[in-house]
Amino acid sequence: MAKKVLVVDDDPDVRLFNTTVLEENGYLPLEAENGEEGLRMIRAEKPDLVILDVLMPRQSGIRLYRELKTNAALKDLKVMILSGIGQKTFLRSQQALTEFGENPVPEPEFYIEKPVDADVLAATIKKAIG
């Protein structure tokens, strides 16, 4: 059975690009428009990988990543950040939240800054979940 990959991004063009790459490489793509919808789908669909944007309405990828990594049932879910927001900013932001008293979270295993090449995206997905 094809592995499920959830794309969480508010930009429909980016979702279309990512889901096309996923389908062409034999994965089953799922889509969500923001962090809140993403979390609902993660609980319902239990994907093998989440490709997560950072800057989104309702709930950002920074918050969703934190929710996943501090939740015992979801912390092992593989997450790839794919965003226009730089990796340094993502890490500083998580550090600031930890300094404000929230639980520390590990660095994301996979981080790609937009724009991404289809081959690079496919190769990183393969590295993450085979």
Add this chain to the structure above:
Amino acid sequence: MKIRKLLFVTKFEELGYDALKTLLSLRKSDLEHIVFLYVIERDQVAMRRGLGYQKNEAVRLKEAANIRFIDWAERLFEQGMEVGVYIQVGSLAAEVAKAVRKEEADLVVIGRSQKTAMEQFYSGSTVIELIRRLSVPVLVYKPVSESPFVTGTPFQRPLIATDWSPASLRAVDYLLELKPLIEEIRLVHMVDEGAIEGSSVMNAQKTRKDVKERLEEICGRFISAGIAARSHVYVGDPEEEIEKAAKECQATVVVLGSSSKNLWVERWVGSTPRAVAEKSAFPTLLIPPVME
């Protein structure tokens, strides 16, 4: 009425990161989430005679806005803030209302309207259109460089101009929630010149005393909450007197309840909140009445 989430509506020229920075003082209260909204007005990209919908122009404007927002968002994320973005093609008031609903924002911040008097007459005032559609307060931000009288952060020394309307009394509850930001509140009421014209000195003094008593009652609520407050009575045209009071009190923001006049009366006759929001040198916070 806490301000946890703020919707920052910008076209970049009139409201930039410097404005946003002064609003970050709201973090001392409850602010944790900022949502940016950039609206590409339909007439910028659509319905041009012979051209139809200019998709490439819409994409260019969207991407330019996105690049600006990514830069702003990075600075805010690094401070541990939560940030979101909407870039939409449509009408400003409608898109602001949609974003407020989706995000459940507690405060909308907009820049001063750039419309000319004629444009305002035909299409209406953006501020008034917004306040009509929204149940949340709207802060019409004016940069410090434009207002020689304003120094400090926006909620440091608010001036509440009350006409005793439910909306202006609601402003009191709103400001009580912002206690950590407030140094001192000034409360003013503008007595109509007609109310004292031709009356005896005693009657004029009685009017002043009655108004002062009502104002002091409200000041008492602030003082009990640990916020310094003083009251003042002015006589004359509300728009001019509010400006005068704001200067004399070195206010950092003027707070008013929004008008309950209907759309056509508003367009023809205008209203004090609209006039102050659009003409005053001071940032203006408009509090809507409770929607039924």
